Amino acid sequence: MMTKAIDTERFRTYADSFEGQLVLPDAEGYDAARKVWNGLIDRRPALIARCANADDVVRSVRFARENNLLVSVRGGGHHVAGYAVCDEGMMIDMSAMRTVTVDPGARIARVQAGALWADVDAAAQAHGLATPGGEVSLTGVAGLTLGGGVGYMRRKYGLSCDNLLAVEIVTADGQWRRASERENSDLFWALRGGGGNFGIVTVFEFRLYPVGPQVVTLNPIYPFDQSRSVLETWRRFAETAPEEASTSFGIWGIPEHPDIPAELHGTPVCLLDGMFIGPVEQGETLFQPLRDVGEPILDLGGPTTYLEAQQGFDEFMQDGDLYYWKSLYLDQLSNEAVDTMMSWVKRRPNPRLLVIIRHLGGAVSRVAESATAYQNRKAQFMFSIDGAWSDPAESERNIAWVRGFWEAMNRYSNGGVYVNFPGFGENPQHLWQSSYGNNYRKLVAVKTKYDPTNFFRMNQNIKPVAQTGN
Numbered sequence: 394m395m396t397k398a399i400d401t402e403r404f405r406t407y408a409d410s411f412e413g414q415l416v417l418p419d420a421e422g423y424d425a426a427r428k429v430w431n432g433l434i435d436r437r438p439a440l441i442a443r444c445a446n447a448d449d450v451v452r453s454v455r456f457a458r459e460n461n462l463l464v465s466v467r468g469g470g471h472h473v474a475g476y477a478v479c480d481e482g483m484m485i486d487m488s489a490m491r492t493v494t495v496d497p498g499a500r501i502a503r504v505q506a507g508a509l510w511a512d513v514d515a516a517a518q519a520h521g522l523a524t525p526g527g528e529v530s531l532t533g534v535a536g537l538t539l540g541g542g543v544g545y546m547r548r549k550y551g552l553s554c555d556n557l558l559a560v561e562i563v564t565a566d567g568q569w570r571r572a573s574e575r576e577n578s579d580l581f582w583a584l585r586g587g588g589g590n591f592g593i594v595t596v597f598e599f600r601l602y603p604v605g606p607q608v609v610t611l612n613p614i615y616p617f618d619q620s621r622s623v624l625e626t627w628r629r630f631a632e633t634a635p636e637e638a639s640t641s642f643g644i645w646g647i648p649e650h651p652d653i654p655a656e657l658h659g660t661p662v663c664l665l666d667g668m669f670i671g672p673v674e675q676g677e678t679l680f681q682p683l684r685d686v687g688e689p690i691l692d693l694g695g696p697t698t699y700l701e702a703q704q705g706f707d708e709f710m711q712d713g714d715l716y717y718w719k720s721l722y723l724d725q726l727s728n729e730a731v732d733t734m735m736s737w738v739k740r741r742p743n744p745r746l747l748v749i750i751r752h753l754g755g756a757v758s759r760v761a762e763s764a765t766a767y768q769n770r771k772a773q774f775m776f777s778i779d780g781a782w783s784d785p786a787e788s789e790r791n792i793a794w795v796r797g798f799w800e801a802m803n804r805y806s807n808g809g810v811y812v813n814f815p816g817f818g819e820n821p822q823h824l825w826q827s828s829y830g831n832n833y834r835k836l837v838a839v840k841t842k843y844d845p846t847n848f849f850r851m852n853q854n855i856k857p858v859a860q861t862g863n
């Protein structure tokens with residue numbers, strides 16, 4: 394028997410019908426299977442159910458219900474709060490379900506929910522197509538899309554969740570359903586931004602667009618002491634930037650990488666990052682002034698393939714390092730906000746901490762805030778503080794600094810976080826309520842309808858009515 398709570402007979406019946414792999418704590422591979430991207434997370438589920446297909450997901454949900462087990466759901470395992478893995482309960486792991494099927498005529502991709510963005514990019518680009526994903530191709534499609542999805546095509550084609558046509562999902566009652574504008578439309582509304590609260594998605598269907606194969610990337614890296622002039626140039630650029638360009642400003646330390654000269658590793662820098670999806674010459678001309686603000690230490694941008702551009706950051710966010718990321722939205726980049734930011738970054742505890750300001754607007758802001766669960770569509774900028782370090786003895790200091798910086802910047806924001814960059818989701822009731830704003834009540838209603846007992850709660854948790862007392 395795995396734990397006292399699980400009935401042996403029921404477990405045998407479940408295990409006999411399960412087509413994927415069940416990993417128990419004494420099995421070889423258990424430690425690898427329970428690991429997620431953030432090395433701060435060290436949880437030990439009683440059972441890991443690596444599903445092979447949607448029937449396995451149905452069986453697993455029913456088994457967990459019958460045995461009253463806490464459930465976590467793993468997509469790509471990249472959420473900074475480590476929601477994908479729980480202590481003692483059951484981790485339903487989608488990572489073996491990664492098939493992507495593209496219908497080039499209809500321009501639709503059917504994506505199994507354990508896929509990474511690299512899987513989607515490769516399958517779609519084989520037909521000259523793409524859909525908006527994230528900025529690191531090793532991130533899971535599932536968590537990123539369910540929380541919104543902010544990538545290099547956001548201003549032209551919107552968030553990842555804006556390009557969902559339908560999902561297939563197993564809800565808390567163990568039923569398989571489809572959700573789209575026409576079927577279970579309330580559920581479909583909630584899944585576009587509301588996270589993993591409503592069930593286990595088995596398939597996402599995305600709209601595709603002709604993209605590439607050539608795109609133009611923006612990646613000049615300047616000395617840290619030029620931060621203000623680079624930021625000022627970028628801020629002016631953002632005011633009139635075409636929607637083909639989605640760009641960001643960042644402050645960082647040059648990472649250790651074999652392609653970068655060793656003497657530069659750890660150098661404090663500011664940088665610009667972005668992509669232009671349109672005629673290559675037009676993109677080069679547009680980005681040139683941003684590459685000429687001063688004398689870059691390195692300039693990694695220029696024409697490249699969409700696939701390479703999507704993988705540009707993959708090696709800099711290593712699995713198993715220690716992370717604490719927190720975000721907020723800004724309607725504008727005021728001088729006061731910039732002053733506050735600069736005073737904090739000068740005191741950062743280590744150069745690997747990345748501060749990144751993403752320009753939003755464009756297609757993201759053209760969708761009404763009530764049209765999907767994702768909020769904060771009018772904000773012009775997303776501000777994210779990405780703490781990263783390797784020594785556990787440094788954790789407290791780094792986390793305290795990110796929290797202090799986030800609180801100091803909060804006075805320039807309308808409140809709330811991007812639910813995919815929420816730290817550990819501290820003070821959850823207040824955090825999710827302020828993050829979902831006017832959409833929160835409807836999210837509670839949909840949660841109450843599809844998951845009245847809060848069976849799915851290892852996530853940006855929206856409590857059903859019975860539990861909030863609303």
Ligand SMILES: Cc1cc2nc3c(=O)[nH]c(=O)nc-3n(C[C@H](O)[C@H](O)[C@H](O)COP(=O)(O)OP(=O)(O)OC[C@H]3O[C@@H](n4cnc5c(N)ncnc54)[C@H](O)[C@@H]3O)c2cc1C
Nearest residue numbers: 468469470471472476527528533535536537543589594852
């Ligand atoms: C290196 C890195 C780069 C990133 N870059 C970006 C970026 O550019 N843009 C952006 O928007 N975000 C970005 N993110 C944040 C990212 O969106 C979140 O970390 C997201 O949760 C990742 O999804 P996942 O499937 O890998 O996560 P997981 O940790 O597996 O899951 C996250 C949440 O989703 C739930 N979930 C997972 N699979 C399912 C499913 N099949 N059905 C229902 N619920 C499910 C989980 O239970 C959990 O609550 C980045 C994160 C990292 C670590």
